[in-house]
Amino acid sequence: MSVRPTIKEAAKYDEAAEHKKAAHHAYLAHGHSQHAIHLDAETAKLYAEQCDRSLAAVSRQEAKKK
Numbered sequence: 001m002s003v004r005p006t007i008k009e010a011a012k013y014d015e016a017a018e019h020k021k022a023a024h025h026a027y028l029a030h031g032h033s034q035h036a037i038h039l040d041a042e043t044a045k046l047y048a049e050q051c052d053r054s055l056a057a058v059s060r061q062e063a064k065k066k
Contacts, residue, residue: 005013
Protein backbone atom coordinates (compact mmCIF):
# COMPACT_ATOMS: atom_id res chain seq x y z
CA MET A 1 0.00 0.00 0.00
CA SER A 2 1.45 3.34 -1.08
CA VAL A 3 1.11 6.49 1.05
CA ARG A 4 2.39 8.75 -1.71
CA PRO A 5 -0.37 10.77 -3.38
CA THR A 6 -1.21 10.08 -6.98
CA ILE A 7 -0.54 12.70 -9.62
CA LYS A 8 -4.23 13.56 -9.63
CA GLU A 9 -4.27 14.01 -5.85
CA ALA A 10 -1.07 16.06 -5.97
CA ALA A 11 -2.62 18.32 -8.60
CA LYS A 12 -5.64 18.83 -6.33
CA TYR A 13 -3.36 19.79 -3.44
CA ASP A 14 -1.45 22.22 -5.66
CA GLU A 15 -4.68 23.74 -6.91
CA ALA A 16 -5.98 24.10 -3.36
CA ALA A 17 -2.71 25.69 -2.27
CA GLU A 18 -2.83 28.16 -5.17
CA HIS A 19 -6.45 28.99 -4.37
CA LYS A 20 -5.55 29.57 -0.71
CA LYS A 21 -2.61 31.76 -1.73
CA ALA A 22 -4.81 33.79 -4.11
CA ALA A 23 -7.45 34.22 -1.41
CA HIS A 24 -4.79 35.39 1.04
CA HIS A 25 -3.46 37.95 -1.46
CA ALA A 26 -7.01 39.20 -2.12
CA TYR A 27 -7.56 39.51 1.63
CA LEU A 28 -4.36 41.52 2.01
CA ALA A 29 -5.20 43.75 -0.96
CA HIS A 30 -8.64 44.42 0.51
CA GLY A 31 -7.08 45.32 3.84
CA HIS A 32 -4.59 47.66 2.21
CA SER A 33 -7.30 49.38 0.17
CA GLN A 34 -9.48 49.77 3.28
CA HIS A 35 -6.52 51.25 5.12
CA ALA A 36 -5.86 53.65 2.24
CA ILE A 37 -9.51 54.72 2.20
CA HIS A 38 -9.37 55.35 5.93
CA LEU A 39 -6.19 57.42 5.56
CA ASP A 40 -7.75 59.45 2.73
CA ALA A 41 -10.81 60.15 4.88
CA GLU A 42 -8.66 61.19 7.84
CA THR A 43 -6.54 63.44 5.61
CA ALA A 44 -9.66 65.09 4.17
CA LYS A 45 -11.04 65.60 7.68
CA LEU A 46 -7.81 67.19 8.90
CA TYR A 47 -7.64 69.40 5.80
CA ALA A 48 -11.24 70.58 6.34
CA GLU A 49 -10.47 71.37 9.98
CA GLN A 50 -7.38 73.32 8.94
CA CYS A 51 -9.40 75.27 6.37
CA ASP A 52 -12.05 76.03 9.01
CA ARG A 53 -9.38 77.33 11.38
CA SER A 54 -7.89 79.47 8.61
CA LEU A 55 -11.29 80.91 7.71
CA ALA A 56 -12.00 81.65 11.36
CA ALA A 57 -8.67 83.46 11.68
CA VAL A 58 -9.36 85.52 8.56
CA SER A 59 -12.85 86.34 9.84
CA ARG A 60 -11.42 87.53 13.17
CA GLN A 61 -8.88 89.71 11.36
CA GLU A 62 -11.59 91.19 9.16
CA ALA A 63 -13.77 91.87 12.22
CA LYS A 64 -10.87 93.66 13.93
CA LYS A 65 -10.39 95.90 10.87
CA LYS A 66 -14.02 97.07 10.98
